[in-house]
Amino acid sequence: MRFSLRKKNTIACFTLFILTLFSWGLVGNIQAQLYRYTDEKGTIHFTDNPPNPKYEPINEISQFWASKESNKYHYPSCQWAQKIKPSNLIKFNSPAEALRAGHIPCRVCNPPTSSEPPINRSRAVHPRQPEPTHTSQIYCTRVIDGDTIVVKIEGKQEKVRLIGVDTPETKHPKKPVERFGKEAYLFTKEMVEGKEVRLEFDQQRRDRYGRLLAYVYLMDGTFLNAEIIKQGYGFAYTRYPFKYLEKFRAHEREARENKRGMWRE
Numbered sequence: 001m002r003f004s005l006r007k008k009n010t011i012a013c014f015t016l017f018i019l020t021l022f023s024w025g026l027v028g029n030i031q032a033q034l035y036r037y038t039d040e041k042g043t044i045h046f047t048d049n050p051p052n053p054k055y056e057p058i059n060e061i062s063q064f065w066a067s068k069e070s071n072k073y074h075y076p077s078c079q080w081a082q083k084i085k086p087s088n089l090i091k092f093n094s095p096a097e098a099l100r101a102g103h104i105p106c107r108v109c110n111p112p113t114s115s116e117p118p119i120n121r122s123r124a125v126h127p128r129q130p131e132p133t134h135t136s137q138i139y140c141t142r143v144i145d146g147d148t149i150v151v152k153i154e155g156k157q158e159k160v161r162l163i164g165v166d167t168p169e170t171k172h173p174k175k176p177v178e179r180f181g182k183e184a185y186l187f188t189k190e191m192v193e194g195k196e197v198r199l200e201f202d203q204q205r206r207d208r209y210g211r212l213l214a215y216v217y218l219m220d221g222t223f224l225n226a227e228i229i230k231q232g233y234g235f236a237y238t239r240y241p242f243k244y245l246e247k248f249r250a251h252e253r254e255a256r257e258n259k260r261g262m263w264r265e
Contacts, residue, residue: 064092073098074106140192146184159211166237180262184233232261
């Protein structure tokens with residue numbers, strides 16, 4: 001009788017232990033519903049707070065990924081997360097964990113910044129506000145070469161390397177002036193020097209030389225990075241992924257076919 005009672009108690013304790021583990025597993029897997037939307041450019045956007053009905057609900061694992069080489073954290077299905085090398089991959093179980101490690105949300109997939117449950121979607125929702133950049137006016141003070149300029153931001157001079165475009169060299173310390181380099185330099189100089197500009201950033205804010213990496217827009221809406229390629233003064237620089245990669249490739253192909261700029265000969 002005493003043995004039977006002890007056996008029953010052991011079974012009860014073991015059952016309670018199993019149920020506790022199971023409940024923890026369930027709690028660990030609870031997450032906000034994830035939504036996905038593919039825009040007209042083919043860019044995939046992820047969010048847990050869809051700003052419009054175009055976003056479709058999908059299933060997603062409850063983890064966030066980051067790279068040792070970047071300060072952004074992503075949903076695992078984000079296009080940028082998929083490009084992280086396994087040796088550089090960092091995984092977080094919550095947004096708070098990622099934030100404590102010094103990471104900020106990716107602006108492409110827009111992961112949450114807290115682990116709070118999603119809001120009631122039967123009510124009106126509002127789009128997530130973009131990460132603030134510079135509020136003061138920005139002017140291009142000098143053009144270094146076809147793909148590098150200097151801007152004045154809040155009284156400070158900053159070198160800016162244009163994302164996704166590569167022009168023939170004119171100022172490289174170890175290379176001679178390349179064919180069509182001077183023409184590319186003069187084109188960029190005429191387009192932007194002395195003018196007010198707007199900067200847009202991608203995943204990485206600076207390169208290893210400390211230069212800002214940016215898309216540069218004139219105040220009339222002209223997209224400088226794209227215009228250089230469109231007019232045949234530069235190549236689409238596809239060594240690293242960026243938001244407009246396929247678009248820039250198409251611009252270069254069109255410039256070649258229409259023999260613009262350096263493609264005339």
